[in-house]
Amino acid sequence: MSEKDNLLQADGKQENQSTENSTTTEENHVTIPTENQDTQENQDEVLNEIEAVNAEDAEDEDTKDRHEIEVKDYHAMDLEGLTAELEKLVTNEKVQAIKKHVEDIRAEFKAKFNTLLDEKKEEFLNEGGNEIDFHYSNPIHKQFKETYFVYRDKLNAHYKSIEKSHKDNLEERLRIIEEIKGLINVEENINTTYNHFKELQEQWRNAGSIPRDKYNNAWNTYHHHVEIFYDFLHLNRDLRDLDFKHNLDKKLKIIERAEELAQDDNLNRAFRELQVLHKLWKEDLGPVAKEHRDDIWNRFKAATKIIHDKRQDYFKDLDKIYELNLETKHAIIAKIESISKQPVKSHSAWQGKIKEIEALRKEFFSAGKVPVKVNEATWSKFKDVVRDFNRNKNAFYKDLKKEQHTNLDKKLALIKIAEDNKDNDDFETTTPLMKKIQEEWKNIGHVPRRDSDKIWKQFKSACNHYFNKFHAIKDAENKEGFEVYNKKKELLETMKSLEMTGENDKDLKSIKDHIAQWKALGSVPPNKRYIEGKFSKTLDSLFDALKMDKAEAEMMKFENKLENLSNAKDSRFLDNERSFIRKKIDEVKGEINQLENNLQFFTNVKDDNPLVKEVHKNINKHKESLELWKNKLRKIKELY
Numbered sequence: 001m002s003e004k005d006n007l008l009q010a011d012g013k014q015e016n017q018s019t020e021n022s023t024t025t026e027e028n029h030v031t032i033p034t035e036n037q038d039t040q041e042n043q044d045e046v047l048n049e050i051e052a053v054n055a056e057d058a059e060d061e062d063t064k065d066r067h068e069i070e071v072k073d074y075h076a077m078d079l080e081g082l083t084a085e086l087e088k089l090v091t092n093e094k095v096q097a098i099k100k101h102v103e104d105i106r107a108e109f110k111a112k113f114n115t116l117l118d119e120k121k122e123e124f125l126n127e128g129g130n131e132i133d134f135h136y137s138n139p140i141h142k143q144f145k146e147t148y149f150v151y152r153d154k155l156n157a158h159y160k161s162i163e164k165s166h167k168d169n170l171e172e173r174l175r176i177i178e179e180i181k182g183l184i185n186v187e188e189n190i191n192t193t194y195n196h197f198k199e200l201q202e203q204w205r206n207a208g209s210i211p212r213d214k215y216n217n218a219w220n221t222y223h224h225h226v227e228i229f230y231d232f233l234h235l236n237r238d239l240r241d242l243d244f245k246h247n248l249d250k251k252l253k254i255i256e257r258a259e260e261l262a263q264d265d266n267l268n269r270a271f272r273e274l275q276v277l278h279k280l281w282k283e284d285l286g287p288v289a290k291e292h293r294d295d296i297w298n299r300f301k302a303a304t305k306i307i308h309d310k311r312q313d314y315f316k317d318l319d320k321i322y323e324l325n326l327e328t329k330h331a332i333i334a335k336i337e338s339i340s341k342q343p344v345k346s347h348s349a350w351q352g353k354i355k356e357i358e359a360l361r362k363e364f365f366s367a368g369k370v371p372v373k374v375n376e377a378t379w380s381k382f383k384d385v386v387r388d389f390n391r392n393k394n395a396f397y398k399d400l401k402k403e404q405h406t407n408l409d410k411k412l413a414l415i416k417i418a419e420d421n422k423d424n425d426d427f428e429t430t431t432p433l434m435k436k437i438q439e440e441w442k443n444i445g446h447v448p449r450r451d452s453d454k455i456w457k458q459f460k461s462a463c464n465h466y467f468n469k470f471h472a473i474k475d476a477e478n479k480e481g482f483e484v485y486n487k488k489k490e491l492l493e494t495m496k497s498l499e500m501t502g503e504n505d506k507d508l509k510s511i512k513d514h515i516a517q518w519k520a521l522g523s524v525p526p527n528k529r530y531i532e533g534k535f536s537k538t539l540d541s542l543f544d545a546l547k548m549d550k551a552e553a554e555m556m557k558f559e560n561k562l563e564n565l566s567n568a569k570d571s572r573f574l575d576n577e578r579s580f581i582r583k584k585i586d587e588v589k590g591e592i593n594q595l596e597n598n599l600q601f602f603t604n605v606k607d608d609n610p611l612v613k614e615v616h617k618n619i620n621k622h623k624e625s626l627e628l629w630k631n632k633l634r635k636i637k638e639l640y
Contacts, residue, residue, distance in 0.1 A: 069093055069101060074108045076366040079116070082109045083144045090147055095154040096162075102151055109144055115383050119390050162209070169208040173218055176204050180225045184232040197229060205284065219282060227287050241289070248288040251296050254281055258303035267311045274307050325368040329378055332364045333385050340389040347446070350396060357389055401448065408447040411455055414440060418462035427470055434466055481525040488521055488531055495538050500545045511542050515560060536561055551628050558632050562639065578636045581629055588626045595619045 069089070074082060086105050089098045120136045179200055183193055210218060230240055254277050261277075264270040281300065288296065336357060344350050370378050414437045424430040441459060446452070475482075495514050500507045524531060539560055543553040565573045595615055602612050 069097060071101065071104075073366075073368070074104050075369065077108065078362075078365070079109060079112055079138075079140045079144070082112070083140055083147065086144065086151070087147050090151045090154070095151065095158050098151075099155070102148075106148065111379065113138070113141055115386070118383070118387065122387070122390060123394050166209060166211050170210045170214055170218065172207045173204065173210060173222070176200050176207065177218075177222055177225055180222075180229055183229055201226075201286070223282075223287075230287055243286060244289045247285045248292055248296070250285050251281060251288060251300070254285075255296060255300050255303060258300060258307070262303050262306040262310070267307070267314045270307050271311055274304060278304075319371060322369055322371045326370040326374060326378065328367045329364055329370060329382070332360050332367065333378075333382055336360050336382075336385045336389060340385060340392060344392075344396065347400065350393060353389075354393065357386065361386065400446075404446055404448050407445045408451055408455070410444050411441060411447060411459065414444075415455060415459045415462065418459055418466070422462045422465040423469070424466070427473075430466070431470065434463060438463060478525040481523060481528070484522045485524040485528045485531060488518065488524060488535070491517060491521070492531065492535055492538060495535075495542070498542065500542070504546060507546055511539070511546070515539070519563060551624070551631075554628060555631060555635075559635060562635060574636065574639065578633070581633050581636065585626065585629045585633065588622050588629060592619055592622045592626065595622070 072085065074085070077085065082105050086102065086109075089101055089105075116138070117136055121131075121134050124134050124136075125131060180197065183197055183200075186193055186196075204222065230243070258274060258277055261270040261273055287293065339353055339356055339360075342353070344353055364382060369375075417437050418434065421430050421433060447455065491514070498510065498514070518535060536557070539557055543557055546553060562574075562577075565577055595618055599612070599615055602609070602615075606612070607616075
């Protein structure tokens with residue numbers, strides 16, 4: 001046993017002997033018999049808890065920093081989020097202040113990464129891999145490990161630096177205790193001795209942190225000899241009473257603050273500050289007059305117990321919240337299990353299910369903590385149901401890959417056809433063939449992703465080669481048609497800016513002249529026939545501006561339309577127009593019959609009745625329309 005341990009042990013014995021002969025000292029927590037011994041034991045348990053935390057903090061002068069670092073819900077974070085949070089803590093915070101945070105983050109990362117590793121391994125085996133050959137590398141995992149190694153190196157360096165500091169600080173405190181012990185044997189002016197005592201107290205306050213296992217013994221020994229010194233001061237009662245009064249004032253303020261904290265709803269914050277108050281009581285302040293010691297210490301303990309009991313109740317409520325979280329997680333597990341059992345037979349459906357599972361995974365991690373006793377079982381059940389889903393998914397995609405390889409063979413066969421015919425000049429035979437294989441390509445389905453772009457570019461290149469050649473030859477053949485198109489385009493712009501004079505004959509002649517010019521220009525290529533539609537719309541607006549019989553104007557527009565349809569090589573356009581007109585004729589006849597039938601209901605009603613007049617008006621209107629449609633049908637028949 002070292003000299004300093006012998007000193008602390010010996011002084012501890014002296015302290016106990018001294019305590020037995022005195023009333024009680026609040027710093028040594030000597031039990032005071034009361035009517036309710038259980039209450040007193042509970043209070044001592046609370047005080048012991050605070051003493052243990054403060055002893056741990058004695059090794060670390062940065063406990064304030066540690067308490068102020070936000071404890072986030074690491075369970076709700078994914079691998080990337082956990083890595084980012086670890087990097088942030090290691091980079092921005094003191095290494096000795098983040099130990100608990102890092103341990104929690106590392107535990108969550110390890111659990112989630114092991115789950116991912118199991119999934120990747122299962123996929124590898126499903127694809128026919130050998131277990132001994134399995135290897136999975138993840139950049140996030142590598143990044144996390146590198147950051148954790150940085151943290152560990154920093155922490156080791158910190159421990160090495162504080163080990164010597166703790167040793168030196170302890171030796172300094174033991175030296176101070178020895179000097180205080182010796183003050184009662186010094187033959188000098190009492191004021192000089194008192195000032196020396198105050199200097200030693202200040203040195204003690206600034207001596208720095210010491211090992212936690214030496215903390216309580218060192219402080220109790222220090223206070224023991226401080227009290228002996230104060231007893232020695234009875235020779236100079238004024239100095240002692242002045243110090244007692246100062247300590248009493250400070251301790252009463254600490255009690256008042258503790259009683260305020262007992263009303264604070266933020267229990268974690270209140271408990272942390274309570275620890276600080278106990279530390280101040282013990283480390284910064286000396287004793288008070290004996291007649292006040294029991295009263296103020298019991299009052300401080302009572303406030304401490306209120307905060308502790310409220311905190312215990314809070315943890316009980318927290319357990320209820322954890323139980324609710326457990327129910328939520330069980331419900332999520334049941335949903336995943338249900339989805340896993342549903343039959344899925346398409347890639348798109350599987351992608352939908354994968355998104356559902358991913359959303360449920362996030363929901364599971366965000367659901368909050370569960371009771372510790374079921375945490376491992378809940379996590380294990382969650383991993384099992386997710387693993388079952390992944391097995392079904394992997395089995396589907398294993399079969400899908402076989403199908404994709406079959407599709408690849410089919411598309412390669414189409415590429416061969418395309419490349420064999422890309423220079424074929426038999427356009428009449430080859431063009432339908434090339435269009436056919438393009439349609440087949442669309443209907444074949446997916447191929448392996450690694451081949452998809454490559455074969456598509458190869459197929460597209462062969463098809464483009466053929467059709468570019470085909471269109472180049474056709475464009476050459478349609479050169480004259482393109483010239484017609486350009487002329488018609490110019491004429492159309494002229495017609496759009498044509499203004500009517502208001503003289504019907506003159507304006508009609510102008511329109512007919514432009515129609516004649518249009519017809520004289522000839523035909524345009526098939527891919528430019530849309531200009532005929534623009535021409536028809538322009539004519540419609542010009543005819544609408546004329547002051548002439550609407551039926552006559554309509555027939556003139558229709559005749560121009562027929563001219564365009566008859567010039568088209570595909571007779572279906574004319575057939576469709578004839579079918580449309582016949583349908584309209586039937587519809588108008590039906591309307592007329594309906595109106596004439598309606599007249600039969602107007603018995604004993606004069607012809608000048610407004611309703612009867614309206615029906616006759618509609619009948620005449622429909623008859624005019626019928627005559628116009630019949631004239632259009634006759635014009636079409638003339639073309640046939």
